[in-house]
Amino acid sequence: MMKIHGMEEAQFSPLETARALAAQFAKSAVARDQLGGTPKAERDELRKSGLLALIIPRTLGGLGASWADTLETVREFARVDSSIAQVFAFQHLMLATVRLFGTESQWQPWFRETARNNWFWGNALNPLDTRTSSQVVNGQREFHGKKSFCSGATDSDMLIASAIDAVTQQLLIAAIPTAREGIILHQDWDNIGQRQTDSGSADFEHVRVEESELLTQPGPLSTPFACLRPLIAQLIFSNIYLGIAEGALAEARQYTLKQSRVWSASLASNIQEDPYTLLHYGEFWVGLEGARLLTDRAAALLDAAWASAEQLTEQARGEVAIAVTAAKVATTKAGLDITQRMFEVTGARATTAALRLDRFWRNLRVYTLHDPVDFKLRELGDWALNQQYPTPSFYS
Structure with a gap:
């Protein structure tokens, strides 16, 4: 064993x-x-x-x-x-x-x-960044150019990288060792949140890529099963958003119970009975509970689709897409609400830099900007009104 x-x-x-x-x-x-x-x-x-x-x-x-x-x-x-x-x-x-x-x-x-x-494994895919090109030089394929948002690439052993074929303009994706000659990872990620994801940039200087390292069969977004990839990514986001919100609520609760004071105008004798504090926590709970249920339901549907493998149908994939998109919207909205309003139940002293409770909002705010939630709502609207599943892309 x-x-x-x-x-x-x-x-x-x-x-x-x-x-x-x-x-x-x-x-x-x-x-x-x-x-x-x-x-x-x-x-x-x-x-x-x-x-x-x-x-x-x-x-x-x-x-x-x-x-x-x-x-x-x-x-x-x-x-x-x-x-x-x-x-x-x-x-x-x-x-x-x-x-x-x-x-x-x-x-x-x-x-x-x-x-x-x-x-x-680290990420250097980012299909929206097309500055890395690929061509065959003296019989050997190369990736050459720049790539942004390479989350987790630093200290990784393998990379998923993408480039645009200089001849066909096709998107090529490859799995290559991070230590391969010509790969330069820059320590230039200094954003307000998600500060230890190493989501900075990379240079590919004539990096050798073997044909056996190219993921072309069946290739990106080629079958309903291959189209699960963006849904897995989106559901990962939802679970991280939900985890951030749960962590923020847990820390707020501990602070409220141990440190917060009843406002002088309140008729309550202690913070646990203050009606406005209870109102906020009630709203936090409802938002989180709905987001949790949607997120867990989407995970169950993803597992069923994953088990179907190459037999997965477009309709079944579409059902997963709707569930994942709903979870993404719900966790974004509930999470941003809690991480912003948590200070209303903790008070002014909770804003001390020593606690850095703002990190929950900063992390969530940065991460929820990965792709616009407005477009997720548009997709859900298209489903609700027209019964149209989201068109598979690297973000849907």
Whole structure:
């Protein structure tokens, strides 16, 4: 049996392991939010934990978790540190990418090596950034150019990268070792939130790409099953948004109970009975509960679609898309509401920089701008009025 931290596989609980790691990460979350940069020690703990192989089938050396269980683990991290949650979640999104876009002879060896060597996968795909081109020079294919928003690329072992074929103008996606000559990752991510995701830029200087590393069969967005990739990404976002909101509510509750004071005009004798405080918490709970139910329902539908594999129909894929889009909208709205209004139930003293409670809003505000939620509402409106499923793209 595989041993992880001295435990037999039969006794190993990924969620319990994630909770233990999250408790550990929480101790330094405030300081690391201020510091920014790469959470190297935390990434190494994830490597040692075995959780990087969470979604990999047991037959290939992984833990064989469902998407629902994997996303619950992502949410566990997001409650205390959404940067770590993002790079951890993108690990599984990158693995899903090679599974969905590549052949068995490609993804199965990569899965085995990932499970065996605790590989971390990073992202350099960003299809909207077309500055990286690809051409064949002296019989060898190369990627050359720049790429932005390369989340988790720093300290990774493998990269999913994209380029535009200079001849056909086709989007090419490849899985390549991060250490390959010509790949330069820049430490230029310094945003107000998600400060330890290393979502900066990269240069590809005539980087060699083997034909066996190109994901062309079946390729991006080529079949209903391959079109699950953007839905997995969107549901990852929803779970991280939800985790951030849950973490914000938990910290607000602790502060309210231990530190907040009843306003002088209140008729309540203590903060637990103040009607306006209770009103806010009631509204927070309703928003979160609805978002949770929609998010969990979407995960269940995703698991069913994933199990269908190449037999997945366009209609079944469309049903997943509607569920995921609804979850994305709900978690965005509920999360932004809670992370902004949490100070109304904690008070002025909770704004001290030492607590950095604003990090929940900053992280969520940055991440929810990934792609406009207005367009998600338009897609849902098209479904509600015209019964039209969202057209598959890298964002729908």
